[in-house]
Amino acid sequence: MYSRYARRYARLVTMPTSPKFSASLGQGGAPTPTAHALADVTASDSTLRRFLHGLPGVDAVGLEARAASLGTRSIKTTAKAYAIDLAISMVDLTTLEGADTPGKVRALGAKAVHPDPTDRTTPTTAAVCVYPDMVAVAKEAVAGSGVKVASVATAFPAGRAALEVKLADVRDAVAAGADEIDMVIDRGAFLAGKYLKVYDEIAAVKAACGDSARLKVIFETGELSTYDNIRRASWLGMLAGADFIKTSTGKVAVNATPANTLLMLEAVRDFRDLAGVQVGVKPAGGIRTTKDAIKFLVLVNETVGEDWLDNHWFRFGASSLLNDLLMQRQKLATGRYSGPDYVTVD
Numbered sequence: 001m002y003s004r005y006a007r008r009y010a011r012l013v014t015m016p017t018s019p020k021f022s023a024s025l026g027q028g029g030a031p032t033p034t035a036h037a038l039a040d041v042t043a044s045d046s047t048l049r050r051f052l053h054g055l056p057g058v059d060a061v062g063l064e065a066r067a068a069s070l071g072t073r074s075i076k077t078t079a080k081a082y083a084i085d086l087a088i089s090m091v092d093l094t095t096l097e098g099a100d101t102p103g104k105v106r107a108l109g110a111k112a113v114h115p116d117p118t119d120r121t122t123p124t125t126a127a128v129c130v131y132p133d134m135v136a137v138a139k140e141a142v143a144g145s146g147v148k149v150a151s152v153a154t155a156f157p158a159g160r161a162a163l164e165v166k167l168a169d170v171r172d173a174v175a176a177g178a179d180e181i182d183m184v185i186d187r188g189a190f191l192a193g194k195y196l197k198v199y200d201e202i203a204a205v206k207a208a209c210g211d212s213a214r215l216k217v218i219f220e221t222g223e224l225s226t227y228d229n230i231r232r233a234s235w236l237g238m239l240a241g242a243d244f245i246k247t248s249t250g251k252v253a254v255n256a257t258p259a260n261t262l263l264m265l266e267a268v269r270d271f272r273d274l275a276g277v278q279v280g281v282k283p284a285g286g287i288r289t290t291k292d293a294i295k296f297l298v299l300v301n302e303t304v305g306e307d308w309l310d311n312h313w314f315r316f317g318a319s320s321l322l323n324d325l326l327m328q329r330q331k332l333a334t335g336r337y338s339g340p341d342y343v344t345v346d
Helices: 004-012 033-040 045-054 060-070 077-089 102-113 132-141 163-175 187-191 195-209 227-239 258-275 290-303 321-334
Strands: 091-094 127-130 148-153 180-184 214-218 244-246 280-282 316-318
Touching (some): 045 227, 060 258, 060 290, 077 091, 077 290, 102 127, 102 132, 132 148, 132 163, 148 163, 163 180, 163 195, 180 195, 187 195, 195 214, 227 258, 244 258, 258 280, 316 321
Parallel strands (some): 091 127, 091 316, 127 148
16 A cells, blocks of 8 residues: 555656666565656656655654653563563664774674673674774674674765765675675765765665675764755665665764654655565664663554564664663562673773
């Protein structure tokens, strides 16, 4: 069934099919008729602009009110224990500092594999996320565990570099063993309305990932200024072949919020309705407590449902969050909070 986007904007997707997009949509190598229609919107800069600016405007008050309302849901006892373990399994345990060393990355990898060494029932995290030059170290640290290695790339965090430099960054990370690439879009180009340039860069990075790495596209929502821009960026990233759309780098003042994440969840839901392709969501930056994480899980459950309640489709970009999840997990198990030395300071 078409979403409201398909019904309202069918008239926008009547141009000749663009081959660079059509192959990326649909399942089993056969794009759906709607996917072919979406391919038409990337045929030129003008058709892409017309589609993105034809998306419904965001009701900011309604969006924030719904996000706040869902954040008041109370999760207790068994459900809370399940939510904590699910959240742990969704963490991309991250270190992205100039002072990162091989020793720090190895320690982070060990923590990702065994978040609580005293309790081997604790789930592993989804991934460790590092700079490209640390991928090989991280890969060795998590070998055989199922924990993925994610690498930021494309001149993270600003994304201000020539395309060939960005692609070299990606290829180096993939060659070193990265399972996932977290790229940043050119926010300057996006805000200047050069949508096809941004689309082409995402598509080129996706191609550089090959078959071995999934692509997360970071919008830096705090720099996009408006909810309408976040919706447009979400659709642009998905049209270009993103496997995940991600809020932020964690390097600016405003990062993931319930409202901007809710908006992105609505976008992936409607994109799947329209194109038949499921895309993941990763809020990153500023999510520090178990209470915060559970609020985001409620957003996922109530907006896109159980299909996304899995670390293949939803992640938390975080560093300190894991410690709070571990302490809350122990509190549920023992009835008391642990001391300050229970978890490592990353």
